[in-house]
Amino acid sequence: MTDVRVAITEAHHDEWVRVVAALTRRFGDLDIAEEAAAEAFATAVERWPADGVPPNPGAWLTTTANRKAIDRIRRENKRDDKQKEAQLLYDNDPPEPLSAIDDDRLRLIFTCCHPALAMETRMALTLRMAGGLTMPQIARAFLVQEAAMGQRITRAKAKIKAARIPYRVPSAEDLPARVSGVLAVLYLVFNEGYLATGPETDPVRHELTAEAIRLTRLIRALLPEDGEVAGLLALMLLTEARRTARVSASGELVTLDEQDRGAWDAALIAEGHRLVRERLATGQAPGRYQILAAINAVHTSAREMRETDWSQVVALYDQLARLDPSPIVALNRAIAVAELDGPQVALGAVDRLEDTLVGYHAYHATRADLLRRLGRSQESRAAYDQAIELAGNTAETASLTRRRDRLG
Amino acid sequence: MHYLVSVIADGTELAIPGEMAAINEFNDNRLKAEGYWVFAGGLASPGTATVVDNRDEGVVFTDGPFLESKEYLAGFWIIEAPDLDVALKLAAEGSRACNRKIEVRPFQGIA
Numbered sequence: 001m002t003d004v005r006v007a008i009t010e011a012h013h014d015e016w017v018r019v020v021a022a023l024t025r026r027f028g029d030l031d032i033a034e035e036a037a038a039e040a041f042a043t044a045v046e047r048w049p050a051d052g053v054p055p056n057p058g059a060w061l062t063t064t065a066n067r068k069a070i071d072r073i074r075r076e077n078k079r080d081d082k083q084k085e086a087q088l089l090y091d092n093d094p095p096e097p098l099s100a101i102d103d104d105r106l107r108l109i110f111t112c113c114h115p116a117l118a119m120e121t122r123m124a125l126t127l128r129m130a131g132g133l134t135m136p137q138i139a140r141a142f143l144v145q146e147a148a149m150g151q152r153i154t155r156a157k158a159k160i161k162a163a164r165i166p167y168r169v170p171s172a173e174d175l176p177a178r179v180s181g182v183l184a185v186l187y188l189v190f191n192e193g194y195l196a197t198g199p200e201t202d203p204v205r206h207e208l209t210a211e212a213i214r215l216t217r218l219i220r221a222l223l224p225e226d227g228e229v230a231g232l233l234a235l236m237l238l239t240e241a242r243r244t245a246r247v248s249a250s251g252e253l254v255t256l257d258e259q260d261r262g263a264w265d266a267a268l269i270a271e272g273h274r275l276v277r278e279r280l281a282t283g284q285a286p287g288r289y290q291i292l293a294a295i296n297a298v299h300t301s302a303r304e305m306r307e308t309d310w311s312q313v314v315a316l317y318d319q320l321a322r323l324d325p326s327p328i329v330a331l332n333r334a335i336a337v338a339e340l341d342g343p344q345v346a347l348g349a350v351d352r353l354e355d356t357l358v359g360y361h362a363y364h365a366t367r368a369d370l371l372r373r374l375g376r377s378q379e380s381r382a383a384y385d386q387a388i389e390l391a392g393n394t395a396e397t398a399s400l401t402r403r404r405d406r407l408g
Numbered sequence: 409m410h411y412l413v414s415v416i417a418d419g420t421e422l423a424i425p426g427e428m429a430a431i432n433e434f435n436d437n438r439l440k441a442e443g444y445w446v447f448a449g450g451l452a453s454p455g456t457a458t459v460v461d462n463r464d465e466g467v468v469f470t471d472g473p474f475l476e477s478k479e480y481l482a483g484f485w486i487i488e489a490p491d492l493d494v495a496l497k498l499a500a501e502g503s504r505a506c507n508r509k510i511e512v513r514p515f516q517g518i519a
Binding site for chain 2: 114115116164165166174
């Protein structure tokens with residue numbers, strides 16, 4: 001019985017996206033594919049305990065889902081023959097000759113992450129169609145009502161169909177931009193899990209970080225040559241490796257300098273380091289995710305905070321700032337500068353960011369820490385107050401409050 | 409698949425000659441030459457519009473556009489494209505040519 005449940009869970013992990021993707025291509029309709037896949041898994045839950053797990057669960061699920069989809073189309077055809085027939089005819093386009101990769105799962109992910117859909121919709125649709133998360137799970141993850149999330153996904157499917165968002169891997173010319181769009185969606189999902197924004201959720205939501213990693217692994221398997229895909233996967237692994245050390249037993253965020261490095265996940269770190277080395281060996285100019293992964297590789301190479309190679313970290317932030325001259329990058333660079341050149345130099349750099357970052361809690365938190373190290377307690381306290389007011393994450397608020405209250 | 413490609417202007421100014429030339433070039437060398445063209449037209453300023461309502465007894469004419477807004481429909485294309493990716497690519501070029509924002513919307517039921 002337990003074995004069957006494990007088999008079903010595994011099949012769901014491994015096969016959901018394949019079943020949805022194959023059905024979407026065959027029937028040209030996300031809605032039919034999603035519903036039929038869900039019905040096929042429900043049938044498995046019903047039948048496998050009695051009949052046993054089929055020798056090839058993936059094939060069984062695909063066949064069952066196909067049958068469910070055809071049943072639905074037959075039912076609807078009786079009502080509305082011509083329209084449905086027209087729909088079934090569409091989407092027999094041969095694959096784009098330009099695209100090097102041709103996999104249904106990739107097509108599905110590119111469709112879900114299409115730039116004509118709103119970013120939140122892309123995240124939700126990707127988690128549903130490619131990740132197989134249920135509607136209640138997704139609604140909980142984004143702190144919205146289940147009905148509202150259901151509507152958002154229904155609207156997205158209707159738009160994909162009516163506006164004919166293609167089910168295809170983009171042409172070679174568009175591929176880099178579209179891949180970076182997919183990576184942006186996955187990174188947002190990961191970050192939402194890693195540092196949840198709402199005050200009413202758990203500070204870390206493992207199901208989101210795990211799902212983002214799983215989908216990024218999938219993209220990596222499908223696009224093994226893409227440096228940024230490897231970079232994002234490495235970045236996620238090296239961040240995830242520190243997850244358990246990052247929140248204390250009392251639910252407080254633990255900053256890098258105070259983390260128990262022995263609690264870091266050595267296997268994830270080893271895998272992340274391997275990916276970073278692999279990218280370095282190509283000699284190709286790294287993109288944003290690869291640089292961020294390299295920064296995290298430096299941090300996770302140090303057994304103690306003071307062993308960190310800060311000059312390397314600052315050099316990597318300089319490289320990142322050339323690609324992405326955003327104030328957030330400048331802020332993170334300043335934090336590294338504080339370790340290399342001292343808090344006074346760093347504070348000068350941070351203060352120059354006031355205009356753009358005055359509404360961002362991390363700006364005030366960084367200033368507060370630097371002021372504390374410089375012995376300017378009163379100013380530090382005021383900065384902590386502002387940071388606490390702006391921070392949404394419960395664990396972060398707790399950590400900031402503790403640091404503020406430690407001031408003399 | 410047919411798409412309505414609407415030109416959204418922030419004000420009521422009509423296209424200047426440089427913009428007109430770019431639009432014509434886009435129409436001829438891209439849309440018509442490559443078979444996407446169905447129809448297109450620029451509109452006179454919103455102040456020239458008349459709203460007509462004959463839903464109830466007796467027709468009512470109202471001077472001016474039906475919505476006062478900060479943005480107006482300045483013109484449109486109707487294009488035929490195989491999917492939204494192609495339509496969006498064409499719309500991006502159209503936006504550059506006419507130097508205005510553009511909305512792409514599929515027609516319902518015209519394949």
